[in-house]
Every structure is written in structure tokens, then in C-alpha cells.
Amino acid sequence: MSDVSAQIEMASPGAVVGEHELLGELTVEVQKERIVEACRALRDGPSQYVLLSDITCADFPDEPGRFRLAYELTSLATGARVRLRTWAGALDPEIESVTSVWPGANWMEREVYDMFGVRFNGHPDLCRILNPLDWDGHPLRRDYPIGGEEVQFSDAV
């Protein structure tokens, strides 16, 4: 088990589901309910993963968890990186927000909500960000067709 997994396990026993290192990138899979605890443990731990680089999502319609979230964490002290991964669930995808750990997660989570429809509980301002507020559907889902969207502003021509 890597140091990163050990740190998470120490703060929140049983949170780590698995880990693997591929192409020099360490990925730790954690339980969805423990994501905030895992993030806080790594931020405050000895390796100081203080910078949340990115939160993103990928849609796997055939998987039971469907929406796979990836949190890219960076340590400014050592330059080390780790990716936390978890599945949000196919029906009614939702997960705890990490805005309490990093305020910078605000827009990243809004983007995931806008594009995939994953709800982040405890988010202070969860609404659409890149699409208009009245947009229908979540465009980056695999079952959202390309080219099927309404033409905007057509009444102005």
C-alpha cells in the first residue's frame, strides 16, 4: 500500500477501495461517502496535497457506478501528484462536495454538475456554469447526442 493510501486509511479506516500506479500516475480509488475525509486527510497530511488541480468526470453507461469522478491533487512541497477516483452512481448520481476543503472546487463541481448531472451535496452554489441556466440535459453524458441541440437565437434572424 502506498503512503497516500496509508494516510487516507489512518484518517478514515476502510475508505480506500483499491489503488494502482499506471504510467507514473498514482490512482487511489476511495468510497464515495468518504471523499471529503480522504481529501482533508491528504491536504493536512505530511505530504501536503494542498492544491486541488482538477475535478472531472467520465461517463461509463455500462458500469454500475456510471459516473467516475477524478480528483487531481498536487503537493506544492514535493511536486507529487495523486488522483482520487470514485463512482457517483448511475441513478440519481450524487456525492458530497469538497468545497469545504478547497473553496476552489466550487466551479469545478459546477462544471461536472452542468455537464454530467452529478449533484454535489453541500455545495454553496450548485447551478449551471457553462451552459445557459435553462439548458435541457447534460451534454457530456454519452447518451446525449451531438448535433441534436436546439439552434439558439433563431428567432432573431
Added chain:
Amino acid sequence: MSTTDPRTENFPLAAESREATLAALREERGLTPTERVIASVEAYTPQEAAERTLANEMLADTRPGVRAPLLINLGPNHPSTHGVLRLIVELDGEVVKEVTPVIGYLHTGIEKQCENKTWWQGVTLVTRMDYLAPFANIKTYTMSVEKLLGIEVPGRAQWIRVLLAELNRIASHLVWLGTSGLELGAMSVFFYCYRERDELLDLFEMVSGERMNHRYFQVGGCAQDLPPGFIERLQAFIDEMPRRIDEYEALLTGNPIWKDRMKGVGVLPADDLIALGVTGPTLRAAGVPHDLRKTNPYSGYEHFQFEVPTATEGDCYARYLVRVREMRESLRIIQQVIDGLPEGPTIADDRKVVLPPREELAWSMEALIHHFKLVSEGFKVPAGEAYAPIESPRGEMGCYVVSDGGPKPHRVHMRDPSFVNLQATAPLCRGNYLADLIAIVATLDPVMGGVDR
């Protein structure tokens, strides 16, 4: 008379916010702060606006000394907001109480389109995101794909990539300096900066055939070698450029108006910036020497001698100084590339990924087949995920790619520094004057093409 029920036609909100209210009702939640503030500045017809003014006047507290906060909508097409950035500002007199950035006006769905194109076609799409740093966009994309493929990029290609990335950094900082000067009233700087930037665009055109949106970096290396005469013209530019930067500094660094507008404006402690995810010159100006070229060297940056400029003040002026010094450091790196550019191929020799040389198509059947397969079907990338961050002119830019083993990406996500850095607008502006907001947004240097993607 208007009503407070959003399900009726005469609900006093334009369609977009009415839909937002309805969506919130469906999901059994209230409006979020951003939705509420957008609804508050929603556009009315002049007639509706007059009706509302009348109604508000009757409600208003007219006692002297009592004033309500003023909500102002700036943008999305405001000359000083650095592109199609919409800022909804709550003002108390001239002091900013709250700023809500509203983005998405340049959203083109590049990430979605990438999923429907082959891996090599994606190169053309991602170039168009951060339009001031096209080489950075392609670089992070190709690096991620190369990581998944496990393909080795030849030394000469790496050095050319470093060369163009640094030239791009100078070009981007020149646009930043010129437009920031323009926004703060130093108009002549704009003309000087664009003069040099045009020379840089000419150099890019020599290399790639395009002034912007180059498709020059390919998966595996660079599309072709540097053209004849390029190095000589580049050397002339490098020799001249330090004097030109001195010129900008002579105009600005000691300029009392420039200093008044910039010094002590928009300060946030480094810890707060890190918590917000801010990277790049903005973070370095607050004293954190975080530069991926030094901390996680890629493309052979460990072979070059250069400093990471930092400052401790963390204000707009410090950000200006850091960027100007970064241009000088980039010039140092470029000189080292010119002096030590290795000979050799400029693209990997892997016929399953890289197009065969053009002349080979005339006599080699295999080359023709490879060419046909690569162009029609594209190359396949082993299943997996990769994230290869680089230091773009604005901070950490990374591309997260997921492959399912096929010729098209399963997911392409760009971590654009402009998007993340822009979140710092509100904390940086609170308590400052409205005029300072212009300086703060200018020195954050968001590129809306990158923010909205």
C-alpha cells in the same frame, strides 16, 4: 401587475431565469446565489424597466444617509472585461461589495466534439481553446496521448516544442501587457506590444503555416522540421527583444499612474490563492515559486538554465513585474535552444501512429496503406487514463484523457488555468474600488476561450 408565481406568463423575469426558477422548483430547491443574482439583473424591456422603477421608488427609503446597494451588470460585451466575461457587481457607492462572474458565452463544446473525432483530429480542436496559447493547448493534449501510447518523442522535437512554447509564452504575455495597458489608460504600450507580437506570429507562420491555431505539434513529435531561414530570423528577434522589453518598462515600471492603479490592489494571501486553485504568475507574485517547468520538468526543461521569477507583495503590480521578468527568462531559454538544438528526426518513427513521410507514398505500398489507415480510421490508443500538466502562460494547464482502446477518445477534459484562476475574482475585488476591478481582472489574465472551452 406582475406576480411572484414563476409558472404564470407575467412572472417578472426573462425566459432564462424563469426556466431556472422552474428547474429549481422541480428539484425542490431554492435559487442558488448565482441564479438569484443573474435573475436580479435580467434584461427588461424599457417599458418594464420604467414600471419597476416607479414601483421601487414607492418602496424606497428616502431618508438621508440611507442607501441601498447598487447592482450593475458589466458585460458580456464590456470593453474592459477582457473578452466575453460578464461580471455582476454589487456596489456600495464606489466600493465593490460582491462580484459574480458569469461565464459560458464562448462555450463551443470542444470536449464533446473531441469524443466524436479521432485522436489525431482532436489536435485541431484543442488548439482553439486558449487562443493566446495555442502551442500550450496542443502540447498538453499530445503529451497526454503520448503517455497513453508509451511513444518516445525524439530529442529535436522536444527542443522545438520547448522553443515554441517559450515563444508562445512571450507572445501571450505581450498581448496581456498590451491589453492591460489599454484597459488602464496606457494606450501606447498596446501598439508597442502588438508590434513585437506580430513578429512572433510571423515566426509561427514560418514554422506551421498558420498565425494562430497551429496544428504543428503532432502525437509523436512535430509536423515537420524548422524551415530554412527560421533560426536566423529568430536570432534577430531574440537579440532585439530585451531592448524592447526595456522600452515597455521605461513606459510603465516607474510610471506614477501605473503604480497608483496597481500597487496594493488585489492582494490575497498565498494560502487563500492555493485554496482557490490559483496557479501561474498570479500565485508566483504572492511568493510561491511553483512552476511546473521546475517542480515537474517535462520535455527536457531540466536541461535549461532559467529562474522562476517571484514577488512577495501579491498585488497587481507584483503580477506585472513577474510577467515582464518571465518574458526575459523565456528569452534565455530560447537562446539555449538555438545554441544546443540537437540534430535528428522531428517525429517518432512509429508507423502505427505517425504519418509516413510524404515522399515515401510514391514508392512504398506499406506507407500508402499506413497513410490510408491513419487518415481514415485513426490510430488506436491503449485503454487507460492520463493527465499530463504543463506550465502554460497562465498557470497549470492539463489534459485528462480517458481511452477505451479505440480510435476515438472516451473523454477529453482540459484543466484550463484561466477557468480556475477566474474564481479568485470575487475574493480579490471585495472591498476595492470599481476601477480596481478592471486592474484585477486584467492582471488575472483570463482568456475566455480557455475559460469556456
